[in-house]
Amino acid sequence: MSHLVELRANKDLIDSNFEGYKLSLDQIPATNHELPSGVHKLEKIGDTFSYLYLVLFSTHNHLISDPWNENDIYYISEKRTVTKIELQTMTLDSNNTEMRELVEIPSFEAKEFGYNISLLFAGPSTAVISTGTGTLHVINTGIRNCSQNWTVESSLEVLSNPFTLLDARVKEQDSNELHCLLTSIVEKKDAESTIKVAKAYTELHWIVLKKSGEKWSIEDTFKFHSLGAVRCGYFPPGCEHLFIESNKPVELPSNVDPQSDTKQEQEQVEDENKEPEYYWQQTEDDIKIWFGLPAGCVKDDVKVHIENKRISVEIKDKVCLAGETFQRLDSDVTTWNITNNRLEIIVCKHEEGQMWQYLVQNTRGEELVDNELVKQVHERLAHLCSENEAVADDTTPAFNPGQLEACDNAPDEDSRLIVIDAKSKKLLKEANLTGHQKLFNIRLSDSSMGICVRHDVDGIVWKLEYDDEKFCHHTGTLNAFGYVLASKQWKYATCSPDFSYAVISATKQNLFIYKQNCSVVSDLRNRKTGHKFNQVGKQFLVSLNSTDEIVGVHVTRRYLFVLTKNLVSIYYIGNVE
Numbered sequence: 001m002s003h004l005v006e007l008r009a010n011k012d013l014i015d016s017n018f019e020g021y022k023l024s025l026d027q028i029p030a031t032n033h034e035l036p037s038g039v040h041k042l043e044k045i046g047d048t049f050s051y052l053y054l055v056l057f058s059t060h061n062h063l064i065s066d067p068w069n070e071n072d073i074y075y076i077s078e079k080r081t082v083t084k085i086e087l088q089t090m091t092l093d094s095n096n097t098e099m100r101e102l103v104e105i106p107s108f109e110a111k112e113f114g115y116n117i118s119l120l121f122a123g124p125s126t127a128v129i130s131t132g133t134g135t136l137h138v139i140n141t142g143i144r145n146c147s148q149n150w151t152v153e154s155s156l157e158v159l160s161n162p163f164t165l166l167d168a169r170v171k172e173q174d175s176n177e178l179h180c181l182l183t184s185i186v187e188k189k190d191a192e193s194t195i196k197v198a199k200a201y202t203e204l205h206w207i208v209l210k211k212s213g214e215k216w217s218i219e220d221t222f223k224f225h226s227l228g229a230v231r232c233g234y235f236p237p238g239c240e241h242l243f244i245e246s247n248k249p250v251e252l253p254s255n256v257d258p259q260s261d262t263k264q265e266q267e268q269v270e271d272e273n274k275e276p277e278y279y280w281q282q283t284e285d286d287i288k289i290w291f292g293l294p295a296g297c298v299k300d301d302v303k304v305h306i307e308n309k310r311i312s313v314e315i316k317d318k319v320c321l322a323g324e325t326f327q328r329l330d331s332d333v334t335t336w337n338i339t340n341n342r343l344e345i346i347v348c349k350h351e352e353g354q355m356w357q358y359l360v361q362n363t364r365g366e367e368l369v370d371n372e373l374v375k376q377v378h379e380r381l382a383h384l385c386s387e388n389e390a391v392a393d394d395t396t397p398a399f400n401p402g403q404l405e406a407c408d409n410a411p412d413e414d415s416r417l418i419v420i421d422a423k424s425k426k427l428l429k430e431a432n433l434t435g436h437q438k439l440f441n442i443r444l445s446d447s448s449m450g451i452c453v454r455h456d457v458d459g460i461v462w463k464l465e466y467d468d469e470k471f472c473h474h475t476g477t478l479n480a481f482g483y484v485l486a487s488k489q490w491k492y493a494t495c496s497p498d499f500s501y502a503v504i505s506a507t508k509q510n511l512f513i514y515k516q517n518c519s520v521v522s523d524l525r526n527r528k529t530g531h532k533f534n535q536v537g538k539q540f541l542v543s544l545n546s547t548d549e550i551v552g553v554h555v556t557r558r559y560l561f562v563l564t565k566n567l568v569s570i571y572y573i574g575n576v577e
Contacts, residue, residue: 003430007417007462009455010474018479021514021539028513029572032545033085033097037077038566039551042116042132050200053185055229056164060116061492063552063563067447068124069145070497070556075563076117080105082129082150085568087559097570103139103150105129114162115184122178123170130165130182134158138178138209138216154216158207161186166204167449169235176211177219179422181233181242186225202226204233204250206242206425222425226250228413232441234449234464241428242420243464245438245451247413252420252427276366278313278321284353289313289365291320291343299338304345306331311360315343323360327351413437417451419466429471439485445497450475452495454482461499478502479516479537488512492553501573503560505553511542511562513573544569 039062064074071087081101088096105117115132122128127139127150138154163184171177182205208220228248235242244250280289293315303314309328313321328350336345349356359365415433420426437454442461444450450461459481462472476499485493488504495502504512515538544550544562552563558574 003427005429005431005471007431007433007453007472008474009460013460013474013477014455014458015477015479019536020480021484021537024538024540026540028540028542030542030569031096032567032569033099035075035077035566035568036083036099036101037079037081039563040076040078040080040117041551041565042114050185050187052200052202052229056183056185057115059491060118060164061552061554062116063554063561063568064119064121065443065554066121066144067443068121071559072144073554073561074102074119075552075568076105076119077101080117082119082127085561087570097568100147102141103152105131106135106137106152106155115164118165120165120168122168122180123175126170126178128165128168128178128180130163132164133162134160136180136182136207153211153214154209156209156216156218158182158218159184159205161203163205166230166233167235169237169239171239172237177239178209178211178216179235179239179242180207180209181205181235182207183230183233202228202230202246204230204244224250224252231438232449232451236448236465240422241466242422243417243449243466244420245415245417245433247415247438249414249416250418252425274364277364279366279368280359281368282349282356284349284355286346286348287356287359289321289345289347289359291315291345293338293341293343295341297338297341302336302338302343304334304336306334306347308350311347313343313345321360321363321365323363325360326356326358327354417462417472419471429466431471437482439482440493440495442495443497444475452478452481452493454485457483459485459495459502461495478514481514484512484514491550494553494555496555496557496573498557500557501555503553503555505550505562508549509544509547511544511550511560513540513542513560513571514538515540515573542571 041062042057062075066072066074073085075083075085077083081104084100084102086098086100088098115130117132118130120128121141125141125143127141129137129139131137134157136156136158137152138156139150140153141150142148159182161184163182166181166183168178168180171179184203185200186203187200203223203225206222207218209216210219226246226248228246230244230246230250232245233243278289278291280287291313297316301316303312305312306329308331309325310323311321311325311329312319330348330350333348334346336343359367413434415436415438417431417433419428421428433453439452439454439459442450442452444463449464451464452459452461454460457480459478460474461476461478463475464472466472478495478499481502485504488506490504490506492505493503500516502514517537544564546564546567548564548566550562550564554561558572560571560573562569562571
């Protein structure tokens with residue numbers, strides 16, 4: 001069964017005429033607020049840790065957002081308390097922000113090394129805290145837009161190794177079920193390790209907690225791993241699936257009995273030796289399907305039903321073919337006829353030009369290759385294959401490496417986006433992102449998760465969702481943002497939930513803000529074509545008042561929050577043009 005799918009960008013969301021960003025010297029309104037206590041941040045991590053650990057450590061965002069309350073943000077203080085930074089008004093002034101300590105994280109055993117404390121909001125009244133050393137705290141936050149303190153409901157020693165939180169979600173249909181995704185970097189120390197390739201790997205734990213009375217307990221644990229850095233994990237509201245994005249393939253354990261595997265292989269061989277139940281042939285536009293008919297079969301004995309992405313064929317009340325097709329069909333354009341005891345069905349593809357990998361999965365059909373189509377393909381590719389040696393033109397170089405820019409370098413990664421079923425823990429779908437650099441994760445307006453991936457020079461945001469009809473969809477575009485990121489050294493990158501602006505943060509003082517569409521009052525034209533622009537992208541450069549390292553960034557539709565060791569800066573982007 002093929003799990004691979006292709007993510008296709010929506011051309012209607014791509015601006016092929018985008019002319020770039022124009023530098024603006026306008027000031028962005030901002031206020032700065034001293035923190036009541038500095039940010040808790042591990043400073044020393046030793047010198048014996050792997051690259052994977054360094055990536056996980058250095059990219060930790062200490063500014064925590066609340067998907068259920070857009071303008072409320074939090075951080076962990078040096079006193080190990082959760083502190084809330086709350087906007088009191090929707091305008092910027094020195095008194096518009098209130099900071100409150102909500103709960104003290106229970107004491108925990110300090111270990112030789114660990115991770116920064118992580119906090120995630122799993123539901124409207126539930127939060128989860130990882131101490132970074134192996135302890136998980138489940139917190140009852142109550143209604144978070146009210147002034148009330150939080151209480152620790154349960155403290156669980158879930159792993160012997162330190163870990164950090166990647167995602168957490170209270171199940172939408174059952175508020176007493178909590179799903180958590182934990183990640184830790186495991187150093188390979190001996191030959192007995194099952195990981196044979198890398199010196200270190202990422203270990204993932206899918207933990208399911210159940211609430212009984214006032215306490216939580218572990219009901220189920222599922223462990224798997226990746227040889228690369230796992231950069232995104234996401235539970236949808238129903239927790240029926242888990243999305244994982246990693247720069248190396250994710251390996252799931254086999255939970256099937258070896259004898260059962262052998263039996264399935266034997267059955268598969270037997271099926272392959274049987275005669276096909278039908279034959280099919282495709283062109284770029286349509287598909288022909290043939291069935292053999294029993295003697296005496298007439299038109300009234302045949303039933304053919306075509307829907308958007310399903311096909312059903314019955315012959316004398318026997319289902320000969322039924323199921324979901326590889327891609328969509330045009331149900332309005334279908335013909336079939338009977339000749340010489342053979343049923344021929346002709347269906348049209350909805351997306352013309354795409355060649356299908358199969359007709360209907362898990363059915364015994366055989367594809368017949370059209371020799372004429374193969375000949376046409378060979379003719380199309382003839383310029384790439386020749387028996388004659390290519391001779392270079394000495395006068396004009398075929399390729400000039402000096403013309404390459406940083407953005408032309410393809411990332412050396414084998415990136416994958418997969419979705420795992422909650423019940424069977426099996427792989428459902430997988431998209432290969434190799435060649436499309438992963439840029440950042442983003443919480444969308446409906447609190448769902450999106451990932452921004454480079455597509456040519458743009459940054460395309462894919463909303464993570466899965467059902468029978470689709471696997472992720474293109475929901476927004478950041479013009480030329482892939483090109484921009486390739487030219488800078490950056491620590492954090494993100495964008496607003498409505499994609500109106502994007503932000504790049506260096507490790508020290510500078511921020512780069514890219515507004516997507518700003519109105520143009522003056523007469524602005526392209527120098528070469530003379531085309532006049534009514535809107536243009538703008539770039540803003542912001543320098544912080546603090547010399548401390550930036551340790552957290554969060555954006556909303558109106559505000560940009562920037563966190564340093566002892567200061568939070570709030571920039572009002574809502575009215576900037």
